[in-house]
Amino acid sequence: MANAFHYSIGKKFLQAISGAFLVIFMLLHATVNFFSVIDSLNGNFGLSDGLFAKGCEFMSLPIVTIMVPVLALGFIIHIGYGIYLTWYNIKARGGYKRYEVASKAAADSWSAKNMFVLGIVILGVLFFHLTHFWAHMQLEEFTGGIAADPYLLLTTTFGSVPVLVIYIVWFVAVWLHLSHGFWSMLQTIGWNNDIWLKRFKVLGILVASLIFLMFVSVAVNAYLQAHGIIG
Numbered sequence: 501m502a503n504a505f506h507y508s509i510g511k512k513f514l515q516a517i518s519g520a521f522l523v524i525f526m527l528l529h530a531t532v533n534f535f536s537v538i539d540s541l542n543g544n545f546g547l548s549d550g551l552f553a554k555g556c557e558f559m560s561l562p563i564v565t566i567m568v569p570v571l572a573l574g575f576i577i578h579i580g581y582g583i584y585l586t587w588y589n590i591k592a593r594g595g596y597k598r599y600e601v602a603s604k605a606a607a608d609s610w611s612a613k614n615m616f617v618l619g620i621v622i623l624g625v626l627f628f629h630l631t632h633f634w635a636h637m638q639l640e641e642f643t644g645g646i647a648a649d650p651y652l653l654l655t656t657t658f659g660s661v662p663v664l665v666i667y668i669v670w671f672v673a674v675w676l677h678l679s680h681g682f683w684s685m686l687q688t689i690g691w692n693n694d695i696w697l698k699r700f701k702v703l704g705i706l707v708a709s710l711i712f713l714m715f716v717s718v719a720v721n722a723y724l725q726a727h728g729i730i731g
């Protein structure tokens with residue numbers, strides 16, 4: 501099975517690199533969003549010189565917007581290659597199992613087996629984000645319009661309970677995708693030493709949880725602001 505092992509890991513390289521790129525993007529994005537929670541704590545929520553407003557201004561600088569096509573490409577590669585890998589694995593099942601890794605138990609989690617399904621669920625949050633936020637901010641600016649007030653966008657979007665609930669469910673899917681994806685990606689690029697793999701798993705859970713908590717706290721905070729419960 502040695503050949504199959506190397507083959508399957510090597511095949512995933514593109515998925516790991518694009519995945520790493522998306523993780524970095526998610527961390528940056530979560531940090532800028534989280535500024536809105538800090539603004540709430542400081543009583544600056546909604547102010548034009550609030551930290552979140554400044555973060556959004558920074559995101560509209562040419563140096564950042566030039567990255568938009570690169571980011572889109574990262575998503576396209578990850579989704580396209582994810583579809584290919586899933587199709588390939590289904591076809592090859594029997595030849596080798598979905599995950600030919602050194603420790604079978606290590607790859608046997610629910611998330612490991614459902615990365616594609618989780619990815620499809622994550623597509624929902626991607627679409628939601630593009631239509632509810634990106635279209636009113638960056639796209640407006642690209643097309644010569646004026647970007648919407650970012651705080652108002654947050655409160656009008658997350659002021660609704662169903663939106664808040666579905667947003668949280670989406671980020672549970674992101675958490676599941678990343679709690680497996682993070683260490684899997686490091687293993688794919690060759691860091692598959694037994695001791696380190698255990699540490700990477702813990703680190704993966706921490707990174708996934710940080711991303712989850714930052715995005716979800718922004719939505720909950722916006723809900724509380726929208727209903728005058730805080731602020």
Ligand code: HEM
Pocket residue numbers: 512513515516517518519520522523526578579582583585586615616618619620622623674677678680681682684685686688689
């Ligand atoms: C927030 C966006 C996303 C991030 C941060 C992310 C991150 C990752 C990471 C780090 C991996 C591990 C790569 C490896 O095992 O070497 C991975 C695997 C995978 N991703 Fe994503 N991903 C995202 C969205 C998506 C989407 C939208 C899809 C598909 C619709 C998708 C499909 C997959 C699949 C199928 C795999 C597993 C490949 C395999 O092990 O067989 N991902 N992802």
